[in-house]
Amino acid sequence: MSTDTGPAVQELLPTQAWGLLESSPNAVLIDVRTMAEWSFVGKPDLSNLSRAVITIEWLRYPDMSVNPRFVEEMNEALGDSKPSQILFICRSGARSMSAALAVQASLAGDTLCPDLFNVTEGFEGDLDPKKHRGGLNGWKAHGLPWRQS
Template structure:
């Protein structure tokens, strides 16, 4: 009986994630937040790297149930490409870790054997002393490229 659950999910801070994305044209970033978050909060912008963020909801709004097709949708989004690394990002790093673990557990379904990373702190980061996100840490607070639609 095999206990192999796929490659381990590593964690990187947003700035290190950006560095890896800059240096590795075969790395991809998957934003697993909801459509509402992408629209109203914004999303990472990889246009300066001539790439786009892949957007696939891990939890579906409004009931926040786990997307049962998530891994399948990741595979479809990769469209036969063989990324060297896949970075998963959400609001603060929790949902994206769960999404990365799901992909890790199904890694045999993906082309190649990409390294899997959770973006620690996520897009908006942790709550600050006023219970607001976006200023303490995370992708936006570190001044990394992002846009709002």
């Protein structure tokens, strides 16, 4: 559903995001975490779907400033492809929502907008009682495909 500010940003759990990626060949997943996170923590693996995750930092490491070229870099990464859905993921779902809202604002007035989704819980999920991520919820905890470089 579109509004004056662009398409609504919907939320999906990681398993729902995987289901959407499986069923929609035009859907793309954009990981907005930092290069350090992709390298040391890992990232979703879409190779079983014959696709790759698009990686674009929303907040730039190490100062964690907003990437002013995020939307431009996303458009460059997409090239001529016109995804039907764009899913955004980060560590726990906050940065990815901010990135999705920035894309939403950039699409205001566009009548051929893709559906936008934030992956709640993110890649690593929330902190558990021992202050660790990756076991309580999130992409990894749900047993979805991922790899570490």
